[in-house]
Amino acid sequence: MKKIIAFIFVFSSIVSSAQVDLESVLEGGVADAQTLLHGYVKPFSTGFGNGINGGWYTTAKAHKFLGIDISVIANGALVPQNDETFTFNNADYKNIKLDDESLSSADIPTLFGSQELEDRPLLKFTDDIGDSVSTSALPGSGLKEAIGYNVVPSAMIQAGIGLFKKTDLIVRFVPEQSADEYEFSTFGIGVKHDLKQWIPFVKKLPFDFSAIVAWNDIKSKFYIDPDDNPTQALEFNTKTFMFQLLASKKLSIFTIYGGVGTTSYETDVNVLGTYETTSSGEQYIDPVQLDYEGNSFRTNLGLSMDLWVLNIAAEYAVQEYDVVSVRIGFSIR
Amino acid sequence: MKKIKVMKAVLLLCAVFAFSSCEENGEIQFIIKDDFDAVLLVKGAKDQTSFSLDSSVNISDLLANSSEFVYADVESVTLQLVDYSGESIDGTIEVLIDGNTTILNESVSLSETPTDPIIIPEEVSNIMDVISSETFPITVNTSSDEPIEDDDFSIKLTFVVKATVE
Numbered sequence: 069m070k071k072i073i074a075f076i077f078v079f080s081s082i083v084s085s086a087q088v089d090l091e092s093v094l095e096g097g098v099a100d101a102q103t104l105l106h107g108y109v110k111p112f113s114t115g116f117g118n119g120i121n122g123g124w125y126t127t128a129k130a131h132k133f134l135g136i137d138i139s140v141i142a143n144g145a146l147v148p149q150n151d152e153t154f155t156f157n158n159a160d161y162k163n164i165k166l167d168d169e170s171l172s173s174a175d176i177p178t179l180f181g182s183q184e185l186e187d188r189p190l191l192k193f194t195d196d197i198g199d200s201v202s203t204s205a206l207p208g209s210g211l212k213e214a215i216g217y218n219v220v221p222s223a224m225i226q227a228g229i230g231l232f233k234k235t236d237l238i239v240r241f242v243p244e245q246s247a248d249e250y251e252f253s254t255f256g257i258g259v260k261h262d263l264k265q266w267i268p269f270v271k272k273l274p275f276d277f278s279a280i281v282a283w284n285d286i287k288s289k290f291y292i293d294p295d296d297n298p299t300q301a302l303e304f305n306t307k308t309f310m311f312q313l314l315a316s317k318k319l320s321i322f323t324i325y326g327g328v329g330t331t332s333y334e335t336d337v338n339v340l341g342t343y344e345t346t347s348s349g350e351q352y353i354d355p356v357q358l359d360y361e362g363n364s365f366r367t368n369l370g371l372s373m374d375l376w377v378l379n380i381a382a383e384y385a386v387q388e389y390d391v392v393s394v395r396i397g398f399s400i401r
Numbered sequence: 402m403k404k405i406k407v408m409k410a411v412l413l414l415c416a417v418f419a420f421s422s423c424e425e426n427g428e429i430q431f432i433i434k435d436d437f438d439a440v441l442l443v444k445g446a447k448d449q450t451s452f453s454l455d456s457s458v459n460i461s462d463l464l465a466n467s468s469e470f471v472y473a474d475v476e477s478v479t480l481q482l483v484d485y486s487g488e489s490i491d492g493t494i495e496v497l498i499d500g501n502t503t504i505l506n507e508s509v510s511l512s513e514t515p516t517d518p519i520i521i522p523e524e525v526s527n528i529m530d531v532i533s534s535e536t537f538p539i540t541v542n543t544s545s546d547e548p549i550e551d552d553d554f555s556i557k558l559t560f561v562v563k564a565t566v567e
Contacts, residue, residue, distance in 0.1 A: 167434065183429050185431075185432060185565070188431075188432075190432060190434060192434075200436075201433065201435045202432075202433065202434035202435070203431055203432065203434070204431045204432045204433070207429045207431075210429075
C-alpha cells in the first residue's frame, strides 16, 4: 500500500511541475500528445493491471467456518523486453513526425525503455503556423539500469473469512484517503469455493481443488495545483477481474499451490480540469484521456509456508506480463 | 522564435509515470534541434561590391528555453535576399559569430529563393560560448562579383542549431 501511495505522490508532484507545459502540449495538438503518451505509458498500465491480480490466495483449501486471514501482498509485474519500445508511425500523427525524413516509422522508448540518446530518435513538433522544433524522444525511467530489470510494483492489504459450504469471502479494502493533493481508495472482492466436495470420487483425493473469482477497483486522483487551480487533477483508475481453477497440496508446513484461468484489466489515465492555452486563449476541459484494457490466460505456481498462524508465500504467474508476488500474513482456521 | 514547448511539456508530463530518480548515469540528456532567423538590413550599398553587417539576434526562446547545455553547434545556415530589386548577388559571403569565429566563408549566389542549407564544418560549428546568452552576435561580410543593384534590402539567414541539453 505504501508503495502505491509513494508512487502516487511521485506521479502527482511531477504533474504539478508540468502544468504550465501541459498548456503548451495542448497548443501543439491534443490528439498527437495523447497518441504519443498512450504508447509511452502503456507498459505501466499493463503491468499495473496484471500485477494487481497477484496474491489473492495461497492455497486451494477454504477456511473452516469463520476462519480468517489477513495479509499484505506485494506484486511485481515484469515488463517484457519488447515493451521497452513502441513503434512511432508518422501516419498516426498530425503535428509530430520523425525528424529524419527518410523514415516513416521508428521504435522509440516507452516508460521502461532506454535513456540513451542514440536510442531516442529526434521527433519534429510543428505547430499550426509551421514553426517547428525537433527533440529526442522521451527517455525511459532508468529503472532497468538502476535495479537490473523493469518491474511495475503494486501492493495490497487483504482479508478473508470462511463462510458456509467451504466458501471464502475475500476483501481488499482501503477507505477513501484524501488530502489537499490526492484522493485514493480501493475495493476488491473475491470468492473462493471448494469444488472438490461436489465431485464424486475426487473429493477423496489427497489434494484441494477450488475456484476463485475476484474483482478489484482502484481509484486515485492527484490535484496538480490545489491552491490556484483546484479543478486540475490527474486521475488514475484500474479495475481488474480474475477467474481461476486452483489446486494445492499441503506437505507438512509447506503448501504447493497453483491455478489456471483468465485475468483482465481496464485502466484509464485522465487529465482533468480546465486548461487555457497561452497564445490562443482556447480552453480545453478534461483534455487527456488514456484508456487501456487487456486480458490473458493466467497460470501460476506458488509455495506457502505456515508457521503456527503466520503464513508466508511466494508465487510466479505467467500471463500477459508475468507477475511475481510475495505475501505475508496471519491465517487462523 | 518558436513558441513550441511541446517536447518539454511531454517530457515533464510523462516523467510523472517514471521513477525519475532512477537514472544512474547522471542527468537525462536530450538533443534539441531548432532554427532561428536573422534578418539583416542592407542600406546604402547600391553600386558597391562589398558591405559588412553586424547584428544580434535574441535567442531567449530558442531550444525550448533550455538552459543546461552540454553541447551546442550550428548545423547549417540558409541564405536569402528579401526585397532585393535585382536578380541576385553572386560573390563570397563570410559569416562570423561573436565577432571572431568564422562559420562560413564561401561563394554563393543569393536571391529571393533560399539557398540549400549550407552545412557548417564541425571544427567551427561549436557555439557553446554564445548559446547560453540571450543574444546571438552575427557579422556578415559580403563581396559581390558585380555592383549591388539595390540601396535598401535585407539578407535573411536561417540558422539550424542543434544542442544537447540536460
